[in-house]
Amino acid sequence: MVRIQKRLLIPLLGATLLTATGTTTWALEFHGRSSTQYLWFNSVFNGKKQAEFAQLLSFALTDIDKEKKFSVHGYGRISQDVMNGDGFDGRLFYFYADYRDLFDKIDIRAGRQFVNYAAGSALVDGGMVDLKNVGPIAFSVMGGRNVLYGIDRELTRAGDTVFGAAATLVGYPATDAEISYFLKQDSNGVARETIGAMFRQYLFGGLKLYGNLRFSTASETFEEVLGGVKYFVNENLVVTGEWFQSYPTFDYTSIYSIFAVDRYQEGSFRADYTINDMFAIRGAYKRQDFGEMTVGDVFEAGLKVRPIPNLMIDLAYDRRQGYAGSLDGVTLDVQYDHTPNLQLAGGMAYDVYIKDRMTNRTTSQSYWLGTRYKLDKNMSFDLRVQDNVDVWKFKHDWSGRVAFNYDF
């Protein structure tokens, strides 16, 4: 697995070199961002300080052919720990070749990519083919190796694959609809087989209805159902209502898939009101039903203030109570654009929580400061430092990052 990962990183390194040699040598267009970072944090596994150098690169190589149909896109990261012995790490988020409008009907994408159907989403090493301009329905198929990541390593195993297909409605400006199929396999057989549907309808210029559902063919139940309505009352007021239900679901190849579980449901309501250029407020309420007469209530209230155009203050209060514990907290973010090139920012979060009857009230606090300085329109420096107070094994859990970003 590691060998595969390193092999995939070679193109990333090559692209980095291309960046260094300039972008105008060929007729090609080569754009993206390189971010060279130094990060430090405490390891949750052994409590020791960890420090890493990381190189991130995201790029798009376009205009490869005369008709500008072919392009290559990539995004990856390599990092080296210099303090805690975690060593070298690499992660390829995507790297794919994209050919569009073959015979004006077919789009082909090959390589590592993120795919998303109503029935399921995955990061795949494989391909996706879209068939379009064949009437009011467009079609899509995808498949490949199912790439899974853990906190600090890839967790893909032999036999992990996904396959999917979708049919979507096209040509109706106010209506979007999709029916799709998602098949996930591992070494023990079919792990998931899901039929999904998505629907979105705009009405009267200010009303939107939407929904999403997933049906499991093994348990013959709707794993997830989402229905929502959004109403734009006027230019400044948006209200949203949603209902969602789900069952805890597992791969069919897991023993947990055969256990009885309770249905989870929630209904939520939200209002966002922009009073003027200076003030915006929001409020939301969610009712959660975990089954067996067990419920939870969640509230949120927020205020966004811009006392002067280059200062933004965002304050939010959240309260959760009921099953699964309580959480009561505030968050504050402040951002100040001192000059067009210098941005200063800071914030905090203060939460009081109780996990269940066995634990006492505990606080979770975090405080952070950051600054961004633009050297010119292509280059910038970021510095961000955060302190989490009295958490886990640490009285002060300091972490941060310094980044040099280059847009090309």
Place this chain on the structure above:
Amino acid sequence: MKKVFFICALLIYGLLVFQQQQSSAEKMSHKEYANMPLKDCNECHKAQGIPLSHDNDWAGKHHQNTDWMGEHRALAGKAGGNCNECHTQAFCSDCHTGGGVDVELRKVTFKRNYMPKNHRSDFISIHPIKAKDNPQTCTRCHNQRYCSDCHVRFPKGSLRIKSHNPLGSNGQKYWALDHSTEARRNLQSCQTCHPTGDVCIKCHSSGKVRPHPRNFKAGNFRDKTNGKMCLKCHLPGTF
């Protein structure tokens, strides 16, 4: 009567949709607006009665608590999905698979990866509450292996779970009373520390306490896994 009502409702809805389609212009490309500040989108999207897509809480972009709305699932779907006219896949993957090449200052990183804003304050401390809140929210981005991969590195028994804790001085546990309801509501939590389910099978295998739901479709599970799952508890030929 119900059928008549349903047919009438369907007809009215169909007429509304037809009227809407007739009055709408063709869906346009947004590529040329890709670098425009979001607030400037309102010039069209508010003034001309076009519904906003990137409204205030789209995926929690502008808010602190991002668990609120699932709307962006529908927006980012294959149908009508024009996200790639403005965004690269990095925009999706920074939240869904990690990364952080283009993060704002207020965004937190955990180890090497950017964390979405719904991972508030010290998320390691409060994630048990969030994981019970709506477990499907976790699995949208994290495979179950992600949870086990971390929890397996801590000694068993070091995490506080109500049904696992002593009730009194004699060491009696809440187990018999509470574990079944805990499991039915949040079975993912059990799998996190017991990924193979070996501890469950001790009591829930064939001939003991039946774990299946009332309408359990045994044949479906047998067929999809070639009986491998069934064999964990049942003898060959008995299922």
